[in-house]
Amino acid sequence: MTATAAYQVSHLDALEAESIFVMREVVAEMERPVLLFSGGKDSIVMLRLAQKAFAPANIPFPVMHVDTGHNFPEVLEYRDQRVAELGLQLIVASVPEALTKGLVRESADGMRNRIQTPVLLDAVEKHRFDALFGGARRDEEKARAKERMFSFRDEFGQWDPKNQRPELWALYNGRHHPGESIRVFPLSNWTELDVWHYIARERIPLPSIYYAHQREVIERDGMLYAVNEFFRGRAGEQPFKAQVRYRTVGDASCTAAVRSDADTVEKVIEEVAATRITERGATRGDDRVSEAAMEDRKREGYF
Amino acid sequence: MSVETVAPAEADASARQMDLLRFATAGSVDDGKSTLIGRLLYDTKSLFTDQLAAVEAVSAARGDEYTNLALLTDGLRAEREQGITIDVAYRYFATPRRKFIIADTPGHIQYTRNMVTGASTADLALILVDARKGLVEQSRRHAFLCSLLRVPHLVLCVNKMDLVDWSQEVFEQIADEFTAFAAKLDVPDLTVVPISALQGDNIVSRSENMPWYEGPSLLHHLERVHIASDRNLVDVRFPVQYVIRPQSTTVTDYRGYAGQVASGVLKAGDEVMVLPSGFTSRIAAVETADGPVDEAFPPMSVTVRLADEIDISRGDMICRPNNAPAVAQDIEAMICWMDETRPLQVGGRYAIKHTTRSARAIVRGLHYRLDVNSLHRDETAGELKLNEIGRVRLRTTVPLLADEYRRNRTTGGFVIIDEATNRTVGAGMIVEAG
Numbered sequence: 001m002t003a004t005a006a007y008q009v010s011h012l013d014a015l016e017a018e019s020i021f022v023m024r025e026v027v028a029e030m031e032r033p034v035l036l037f038s039g040g041k042d043s044i045v046m047l048r049l050a051q052k053a054f055a056p057a058n059i060p061f062p063v064m065h066v067d068t069g070h071n072f073p074e075v076l077e078y079r080d081q082r083v084a085e086l087g088l089q090l091i092v093a094s095v096p097e098a099l100t101k102g103l104v105r106e107s108a109d110g111m112r113n114r115i116q117t118p119v120l121l122d123a124v125e126k127h128r129f130d131a132l133f134g135g136a137r138r139d140e141e142k143a144r145a146k147e148r149m150f151s152f153r154d155e156f157g158q159w160d161p162k163n164q165r166p167e168l169w170a171l172y173n174g175r176h177h178p179g180e181s182i183r184v185f186p187l188s189n190w191t192e193l194d195v196w197h198y199i200a201r202e203r204i205p206l207p208s209i210y211y212a213h214q215r216e217v218i219e220r221d222g223m224l225y226a227v228n229e230f231f232r233g234r235a236g237e238q239p240f241k242a243q244v245r246y247r248t249v250g251d252a253s254c255t256a257a258v259r260s261d262a263d264t265v266e267k268v269i270e271e272v273a274a275t276r277i278t279e280r281g282a283t284r285g286d287d288r289v290s291e292a293a294m295e296d297r298k299r300e301g302y303f
Numbered sequence: 304m305s306v307e308t309v310a311p312a313e314a315d316a317s318a319r320q321m322d323l324l325r326f327a328t329a330g331s332v333d334d335g336k337s338t339l340i341g342r343l344l345y346d347t348k349s350l351f352t353d354q355l356a357a358v359e360a361v362s363a364a365r366g367d368e369y370t371n372l373a374l375l376t377d378g379l380r381a382e383r384e385q386g387i388t389i390d391v392a393y394r395y396f397a398t399p400r401r402k403f404i405i406a407d408t409p410g411h412i413q414y415t416r417n418m419v420t421g422a423s424t425a426d427l428a429l430i431l432v433d434a435r436k437g438l439v440e441q442s443r444r445h446a447f448l449c450s451l452l453r454v455p456h457l458v459l460c461v462n463k464m465d466l467v468d469w470s471q472e473v474f475e476q477i478a479d480e481f482t483a484f485a486a487k488l489d490v491p492d493l494t495v496v497p498i499s500a501l502q503g504d505n506i507v508s509r510s511e512n513m514p515w516y517e518g519p520s521l522l523h524h525l526e527r528v529h530i531a532s533d534r535n536l537v538d539v540r541f542p543v544q545y546v547i548r549p550q551s552t553t554v555t556d557y558r559g560y561a562g563q564v565a566s567g568v569l570k571a572g573d574e575v576m577v578l579p580s581g582f583t584s585r586i587a588a589v590e591t592a593d594g595p596v597d598e599a600f601p602p603m604s605v606t607v608r609l610a611d612e613i614d615i616s617r618g619d620m621i622c623r624p625n626n627a628p629a630v631a632q633d634i635e636a637m638i639c640w641m642d643e644t645r646p647l648q649v650g651g652r653y654a655i656k657h658t659t660r661s662a663r664a665i666v667r668g669l670h671y672r673l674d675v676n677s678l679h680r681d682e683t684a685g686e687l688k689l690n691e692i693g694r695v696r697l698r699t700t701v702p703l704l705a706d707e708y709r710r711n712r713t714t715g716g717f718v719i720i721d722e723a724t725n726r727t728v729g730a731g732m733i734v735e736a737g
Contacts, residue, residue, distance in 0.1 A: 011323040011402040020604040052592035057549035175725035281353035
């Protein structure tokens with residue numbers, strides 16, 4: 001912590017203190033918490049905060065990856081390395097497995113964003129998790145701007161935006177009946193820029209795809225999609241090489257890259273500070289379905 | 304909108320030294336609140352082109368005559384369909400000096416519940432009035448709720464000055480009337496700014512249309528208002544949140560008390576008392592994951608180790624032997640009721656969450672219900688319905704370690720939970736704990 005004689009803390013210290021408070025509150029009050037870990041920058045920061053909240057003890061809960069089967073290899077490698085370093089239990093809720101078992105069916109457009117929700121809910125029920133840490137931030141998306149720090153979900157995992165619990169001071173109400181659960185968002189008040197400033201300050205390593213690199217891409221709807229086994233060009237789409245990086249990391253079939261020369265954390269911060277497009281707007285095909293695409297997914301149990 | 308902008312948050316190291324100001328906005332769409340928020344976001348480059356384009360597209364499709372910036376914050380399907388704001392929305396912007404969190408509270412539906420929620424964590428509240436209409440009932444209600452929640456700084460924005468010919472007389476009349484009303488309340492710091500949110504006057508820089516106004520622009524004030532002194536650094540209050548005891552072969556015999564400092568300054572060597580037991584000890588160390596710190600103060604989350612082995616668990620409070628909160632089961636409090644299904648009734652039993660401590664409580668008495676518009680006390684009231692405020696007496700199953708809310712917003716505030724539905728049904732501010 002960087003404190004001055006005037007007993008002031010920086011905005012990053014204030015955000016860190018709030019997130020740590022929230023994580024401790026969950027562990028103190030809930031039976032079976034789990035941290036949703038995608039290998040994306042927000043969940044990586046959340047994991048660092050969990051380390052800090054319980055040091056010198058180990059992180060007292062497992063992590064879970066909802067695996068759509070459409071992964072960036074760099075991210076999977078990062079995930080396994082991080083989990084091993086911290087001695088964490090990793091639970092993989094697998095969409096390909098659920099497809100084989102017939103729990104879900106592939107959607108017509110091949111996107112797996114929507115079908116990962118039943119897979120997540122199935123894992124929550126199987127492991128009887130009652131609190132799920134998610135890295136969602138309120139600045140990301142307008143439906144998320146109205147989300148609580150402690151977000152109540154009914155036995156079907158559904159979010160009811162019109163019926164949320166008032167959240168006053170730092171008094172979080174995590175009470176629930178068996179089968180119900182709470183989604184907890186410790187990074188609610190962080191912005192994309194805050195996350196990057198924190199990554200720089202804490203020298204947190206990230207999967208390499210967050211930094212500029214050469215990649216073969218296809219341009220579709222103004223977004224750059226990497227050509228890989230999950231994403232192939234349609235007729236008329238010409239793959240080309242470009243210098244890109246990822247601003248968000250999600251399902252490899254619907255997450256796009258942005259043109260960028262930012263190959264260090266400092267350069268990424270400069271780029272993020274200057275950008276005029278939101279990170280989801282620039283990189284997520286799944287949010288473009290409709291005005292309320294995110295709200296609709298959240299109501300079904302998505303994060 | 305004009306393109307007068309300030310630099311966005313800098314990328315360099317100085318940006319990491321910004322502090323944080325949380326503020327709540329109160330007012331309805333008619334007062335130009337959404338326009339003001341849109342203007343603040345736009346002028347600080349915190350509004351993104353894809354967000355603006357989406358709002359413009361929806362506005363055009365609905366046949367709005369102008370770009371409806373309310374759509375920026377009204378993100379839910381039902382809000383867009385019904386043209387209303389349902390819930391508190393959080394918005395973020397930053398300047399090189401400060402990061403800001405706006406709790407944007409809607410003006411119409413569930414007004415009191417949302418305003419109280421937004422104000423509970425606010426360093427500052429921003430109230431808007433329309434210069435053509437002057438103070439209305441709602442402006443007084445906003446001011447009262449801010450004082451009830453002890454928001455340390457209040458800013459009255461007299462908006463739409465362009466529609467009253469930038470009249471100094473109109474502004475001063477509204478400012479005087481509001482100042483007189485605020486004097487009857489507990490409002491420690493009040494600033495009044497004449498603005499035009501639509502045209503950007505006195506938002507980022509001083510308006511050339513109102514040379515008679517000598518105060519700061521709104522953003523200048525928000526960036527510089529002194530909030531460091533709002534924290535209580537006198538009364539040491541450290542609610543124990545969680546006990547850290549590593550089950551490890553490398554770290555043995557470690558017992559640390561984790562929590563967020565509610566008030567006061569803690570440092571190694573300090574003599575402390577633990578409540579409710581009353582045992583005393585000394586602080587052996589104040590630690591974070593990054594190592595020991597010399598001092599801990601609000602809002603730091605730290606781990607405190609004591610020199611002696613004392614039985615301490617979650618819900619206990621570390622304080623000083625000569626400066627301790629009340630240990631009380633009889634609580635006098637102002638309650639704001641937030642449940643639409645069942646009113647608060649005398650004899651009702653509820654769960655309570657206060658600091659890190661949970662208790663059950665029974666309502667022993669309702670002294671009066673307060674009319675938030677006239678401040679009239681109705682002593683014949685038998686219950687509190689949704690959005691009603693009143694003074695009650697509670698008896699708790701276990702003692703609360705409590706201060707008066709006016710002295711400490713963290714150890715003086717609590718929430719009431721319905722044990723059957725698990726819903727948060729009320730907010731309480733302690734007046735007296737004995």
